[in-house]
Amino acid sequence: MSQKPILYTSLSPALLHLYDVKDTVVVVIDVFRATSTIASALYNGAKYIIPVDAVPKAVEISAEVGGIAAGERDGKLADGLSHGNSPLEYTKDFIEDKILVLTTTNGTRLLHMALVNGADDIVTGSFPNLTSVCNYLTKQNKNVILACAGWKDRFNIEDTLFAGAVIHRVKEHFTIHCDSSFMAENIYTQHKENLPQFAENLTHYHRLVNRFGYIDDIEFCLTEDVADVLPLYKDEKLVKG
Template sequence: MTGEQKPSLEVCLSPALLHLYDVKNSIVVIIDVLRATSTICTVLYNGASRVIPVASVAECIEIGNKLNAITAGERDGRIAEGLEHGNSPFEYPREFIENKTLVLTTTNGTKLLHMAKDAIEIITGSFPNISAVCDYLVAQKKPVILGCAAWKDRVNMEDTLFAGAVVSRIREHFSVDCDSALAAEALYQTSAGNIHEVMKQASHYKRLAKYGLEKDIHYCLTPDGANVLPIYRNGELIAAE
């Protein structure tokens, strides 16, 4: 992109900070590594027709009944009461999810998705689809906000690490003049060879490990296991062509 101005690349570390960013003129990447956005790309990679993200458990059940869809979601890392399935990517193999609709509600990720509704485009990102995300953002040549779902508005390690990994991969195509992007990239660069060990200090790692979910965590931190691009259109996430 020599000779032309590069678009901006910014990182919003928490939904509580999103109002400080120019969402309307940006592509927003929703990041909820443990586990919503890792599960969303896995479900679509395994052939689901769509994922409908909703804010509440009640809405999840209502839409699930109406569409005869699979209802899923978690609250604080556990399957939410009244729902059939949780937020583990391993619950959705191809033979179970192919051609089906998943209605999903999560503690942090679905909330941020609805907050970003005025963006030029919304996609979801996590390590299992990092290459698809990076390739798409570079091709679009538009301003980007990497939006971390965080944990109940508190900054978390895994979403920050993923944002830093994206910045690190695509920064030459963008103007990076955002301290949170630089901080995320620095965190990623110091952790890159050892990300699974670094994550053991993180609060959400400890929260999920308590439930025996280390296998989920390992999958969610591993690049390109489900390399599709979930794109938000008309209230649902579908795999981009």
């Protein structure tokens, strides 16, 4: 019997350096909201997305490529950007055939960290594109790191929940001896029938809903397969895989 690849869950960007990302599929997870927005934009026909780690860079690159400078800092539209980080903003009639240059507090930063650490196979994952991510992981037959973006290097539950959803679906294809993966799947299986209700307890839910009123965003971000594409990182762009 051939040996199964290994799956790990990194609960925070601050822990990513503990894992070897070479010859590994790294799934960047930022459920509220970067990776949900990426799935939404590509699903609705964006030509591609350029993820950048700084606001001035987003402004500069979008001007160069004739793209849309978008993103947030601390949950709100950052100065100099024309559009935010809401998955509902990127409808087909708005984003089709356009280039999105996206910068966010946690998700795009984590993607760049994975690159710096030597990752060469990066996809982004969220509940809206759960099935595409799971299908990709099982087909690649490579080691996997589910990399949670958290919040400013702190642990958060929504990214861990998504890691748990992936593990729940793909676990028979992988060797998993990892407490963070075990915990992630446990949290997900306990709460999968009522994710929106459970999410009301979460820190980032309070930040996004109570301060900014993004309840519709949260519902979208917790709905499986509503934007089921595979955002694949190639040549400094996220493209539809």
